[in-house]
Amino acid sequence: MTKYIIRISFLLFSFAFAKAQELPPVVNYLPSIYDADNQNWMLTQGPEKTIYVANNRGLLAFNGAQWDLYPSPNRTILRGVKAVSDKVYTGAYMDFGVWEKDVYGVLQYTSIVTSLKIEMIEDEHIWNIESYGQYVLFQSLNRIYIYDTVGNQIQMITPDKQITRLFLVDDDLLFQVKGEGLYTIQKGQPILFSADPVLFQERLINLFRIDGELIGITANNGFYTIDKQQVVPWDVLSNESIKEYTIYSALQRKNKSIVLGTIENGIVQLSKEGTFQYQIKQGNGLNNNTALALLEDKDENLWIGLDAGIDCINSQSPFHQYIDVSGELGTIYASAIVNGYLYLGTNQGLFYKPEASQSDFIRMPGTEGQVWSLRVIDGVLFCGHNNGTYLIEGIKPQLIATIEGTWDIKKIPGYDNFLLQGNYDGLYVLEYINSGWRVRNKIKNFVNSSKHFEIIDGNRILVNHEYKGVFEIKVDPMYKDAEEVFKHTSINIGEHSSLSRLDETVFYANKEGVFIYNPEKQGFVFNEKLSIIFNDDIFVTGKLVEDQDKLWTFTKDNLISIESDKLDGDYSVKKISIPISLRNTVEGYESFVNIRENEYLLGTSNGYIIVNTSEDENEIQDYKINLKTVAVHSLGSEPQLVSYNDKIELSSRDNNISFSYSVPEYDKFHTTEYSYLLEGLYDVWSPWTTNSSIHFDNLPHNSYTFKAKARVAGEETSNEIQYSFSIERPWYLSNLSIVLYVILTILLFILLNWFYKRYYKKQQDRALERTKKDMELKALESEKQIVELNNANLKQDIDARNRELAVSTMNMVNKNKTLNAIKNALLKAEKIEDINKIVSLVDKTIENEEDWNFFEEAFNHADKxxxxxxxxxxxxxxxxxxxxxxxxxxxxxxxxxxxxxxxxxxxxxxxxxxxxxxxxxxxxxxxxxxxxxx
CATH class of the missing domain: 1.10.10.10 (Winged helix-like DNA-binding domain superfamily/Winged helix DNA-binding domain)
Structure with a gap:
């Protein structure tokens, strides 16, 4: 009855614990990410921290940036994998062998079964692989094959009955045979270690050594202490409850804690004393509840091969997450620890639970709705709420101000019984009177929403309004009236901007940078050093969170602390990597509260994150960047891998080259970025990017050196990778081609010279011809001018002839007229004979042909x-x-x-x-x- 009560109690405790746990981060790799089958049977890690996984479809390799699948050589399921030095051993159906990288960085498989001509048992399948010195042991259900890697020989252990599991515990090799017991292997031979009846019935999942004792975990019946004399249950509280789980895999970690992989309940971690630490399953972290394989890597990350996917738990992370699986909390805007209670202010109300308890959070009745702030003033917790202001005493709320929308509450210096609160419609004064707090008055003449405010001296207040700017208010000594209000013009309005105080200094931050209030100038001064925070990282919010001796702010990839040096007054900046994609915070409303030494609670939209800010927890390891592959191709062809061990010389056609590289970093909250430089093409390094490969197209002939470096969480790796190569000159730039070009050039010059001479000869001939024609034209012109002159002379001659003709005509006319007149007069004379003589003479003159001939000649000259x-x-x-x-x-x-x-x-x-x-x-x-x- 007692055992039954213990079991039920532990199960109830475990159930509650599983619901309200602050768990390490879990990185989920779905089958769609690694592009292989769902089931993953075994995991191992190589010397370069590459993770290898035995998957249904083959061997998976993950270097932190890229997944590669190497299909099983005989197309069967891989169930066993073990990395030994620079080799990877795998076991499959009717085969086992070794993978080694070739000169191209690609794994190539050699079957040990084929090379040593091993005859395996029909339908034999390798389920487990262990390394022991120079030997690698392959375990099936029927045999254990002991492979000598030095002598390249095989030795077999073949029990009469089925082998359930091969174990390596410290320096001891053991295996369980169903119905016979537990054996050790010494000098290659099986020796019975224990034949206790318990080992006949229970199937061992794994063996551990704790405080000198050999502890075994069974599939269905919990832990046992095993020695040669007896096998008895391990005397720990968790043993009874563990029996309720079906265990499929188990692992003892470096710190001696134990991890159990179950069929239906995810993984359970126990301390080395067997006490329950945490459980992670589907719903609060894992992809799937069936944990087929477990591996702790060199950085103490816990890898889980699941029935559907692969998960990695960052056990050493400075972050732990509380995931609100039910969604009851909502988004967290404020938090506080007071008098042993952890309070969470969310958009659903005020929640609480005992600080040390792993129980669920409980909503405080009467506080339903939006909580904006939680302030602890002189040990008293005040809650700024959409409903007003609450005073919280333990788990009881008291509404002390019913003014809607209390943003924040602060002490007024010099007034122990006064508090100043910012509300949606301005500033209000709370007064402690008659053993209680009440609203005394609203500060008149100021009605702006007062989300962020700071009291800068006895009667001056700075108020930031995201959409209106920063106002400075001078109030009367009793904080009743705003006597003077003016807006600061030295700073611009900024979304998600804020005011905050560190010591006696007031800070204002927005997208443009960080500004410090100067009381002497009564204005803000730009601080170049602190503003680099937003220049180096993409701006997200100007929210500055006050924390005793430091301020906290948030950028795209980091959580940043600002501290003041007590000696020189300068400011130091430190970064903690936590990308915005994982924070899940509401921009401008980030809540980051110190709850314990070096521990802070960051509110998120689905729970919260506990951040350990100690330097030891946030120390970045010495990560190294590795070159994975180099591939080249010509235009239109498929990429071909080339050796990355030696400098290569590429043909001019193969002038397209790509590089892939990686840092084996598996922390969920660490961002890995890369930068590269191709000497011979560029002079400066590329901007940082998360891309782990780069491709160069159409490179000109030259000698090149490719360099790449990485940074993890803002810290650069200790090494750079280099790869030198050259691209030959194309055929048309070869020495022979150049000689031919010289000869052709000379011939071309000769030919051009000949053409030029011929051309100039033709031009000269054309010029002579043109000159000749010009001369002929000039001669014709001269002739024309002569003709024109002749014509002019002829015209003048004709005109003269015409004048002569006219004169002749007129003479003839006048002569005849005169003669006729004479004739007529003579006819009237008296002496006839004399008159007749005269008349005859006149007639002869009138009819004189000489006049006509002269006229005709003149007329012919005029009109030929x-x-x-x-x-x-x-x-x-x-x-x-x-x-x-x-x-x-x-x-x-x-x-x-x-x-x-x-x-x-x-x-x-x-x-x-x-x-x-x-x-x-x-x-x-x-x-x-x-x-x-x-």
Whole structure:
């Protein structure tokens, strides 16, 4: 009955403990991350801290940055793996062997079974592998194969019955045979250690040595102390409750504590005395409740091979997490430890529990709703709440101010019975009177929300409003009226900005940096040194958390402390790596409270994180960066791995090269970043990035040295990796090509010279031709000018002839007129004979052909072709007709023509008519126009 009560009590205790635990961080690796099967049967760690996992699909290798899967050679499940020096031994179905890295950094498998021609038992499967000196032992259910790595020989232990498990305890090799007991291996031979009936019935999962005793954990019946004489239950309180679990794996850690992997309840850690420490399972950390394999690595991380995934518990982390699995707490905005109670102020109300208890948190009745702050003033806990202000006494709340929205509460210097609180609508004064606190008054003439405020002297208050700025208020000595209010213009408005105090100095922080209030200038001064905090790391919040002798603030990847040097007054800055993605805090409302020496509680949206800030806990190990692979490829081809041990020379086509590297760091809260430099291409290091590989395309021919370095949690690794390589000149830049280029260049110059000469010859010929043509043109121009001159002379001659013709015509006309007049006068004379002589002479003169011939000659000079044209066109015309034609061409009237022909005007008209008939012209054609246009 007593055992039953103990068992039930422990189970209830364990259940409560499992719900309200502050657990180390757990890193989850889902199958989708490592890209292999769900089940993971065994784990080991290599000399470079690489983790190797026996997975259903093959051998998994994880270097902290990349997962690689090496399929099982015979495509069967790997259940055993063991790293020994630079080799990895694995066991599978009907095969076991060794993996070694080739010159490319890739694991290559050699089957020991095949190379030594070992005949395995039908359907035999290797389940466990242990290393012992120069020997590696492969255990199946039927045999233990002892492989001599030096002599490359195999020795076998083949019991009559099934082997349940092979164990290595310190320097002792033991194995259990079902129905026979526990054996040791000495000089390659099995020797019975214990044949106790308990060992016939119970299957041992693992063996440990604690204080000189051999302790065994069984699958279903707890712990036993084992010696050669007897096997008895281990006398520890946890033993009875452990029997309720089905144990599949177990491990003794370096500090002698024990970890049990269960089938249905995750993992349980016990102290070396067997007391319960913590339990992690699905829901509060693990991917899955079935722990198939356990491994403690060189950094004391606990690795768990699960039925669905792989988890890593950072046991030595300075962080421990309380995960609110139920979601009842909500987001934590404030916390405090007072009089043995841990209080959490959340958006769901005020919760509490005894500080040392692992029980669940309880919500304090009457405090439902948003809690903004928890302040301990002179040992009294005040709660700033959306409902107002509460005074907390133990587990009882007292609402002392019903003014909506209390942000914060602070003491007023010089007034022990006064407190100043900031509310949604301004500032209020609380007064202690009649053994209790009450609201005395609101400070008049100031109505801005007062989330952050600081009292800077007896009657001056600074208030920060994120969206309006920082105000300075001068109040009267009794803190009733705001006598003066002005806004500081030396600083800008900033979202998530805050005011805080360190010693007597007031700080303001926003995205632009950190500013310090200068009382003499009554303004804020930019502090360059502290502002680097936000320059070096991406700004998240300007919230500055007060903590006795330091301030805390938060950046993208770090938690940062600011401390003042007591001697020189300068400020020192320290960083603790805790990325924002893991903090889960509300920006601008971060809560970070000192609860114990070097321990702080950071409120999150799903619980809280306990942060140990001691330097020992946060010391960064000496991590090293390792080069994983180097691959090259030409355009359009698949990457090909190359040796990373020697300097290589690549062809000009293979001028695309990639590098992958890693730091074997597995801490959840540590961010690993990398920087690289390719000498021969760049002169400066690249910015820090989390990418663990880099690819260079189309590199020109040159000699290069690739360098990479890393930093973990802001601290650089102690080493850099280097890899030298060169890229050959392309064929078109080879020595032969250059000689050919020189020859071709010379030939080209010769050819160009020939072409230039030919060109210039042609140009010269063209110039001569142009000159010749120009001269010919000039000659033609000259001839033209001569012709024009001749024409001008001819024109002048024609004009002269025309003048002569006109003069002749006029002379003829005048002469005939005169002669006719004389003739007429003489006819009237008396002596007929004399008169007749004179008349005959006049007639002879009138009819003188010489005048006409002279006229005709003059006319021909003036109009050479007229007679020819008229005669050709009208050959029947007589000489008198031609005369009339000439006079008509001269556009003379009948009256003007009559004297010339020595006839009357009427006779001229008759002649004109007859001429028209001969010319066969119609009456509508003007004779003058006809001859003028002919």
């Amino acid at each position: 072709d007229f007679f020819r044209k008229v005669k050709e066109k009208h050959p029947t015309l007589t000489a008198n007709d031609l005369k009339l034609c000439v006079y008509l061409r001269l556009n003379m009237s009948s009256k003007e023509i009559a004297p010339l022909l020595n006839i009357s005007s009427r006779s001229v008209e008759i002649k004109r008519y007859r001429l028209r008939k001969k010319l066969d012209l119609s009456r509508d054609v003007n004779l003058n126009d006809y001859f003028i246009n002919l």
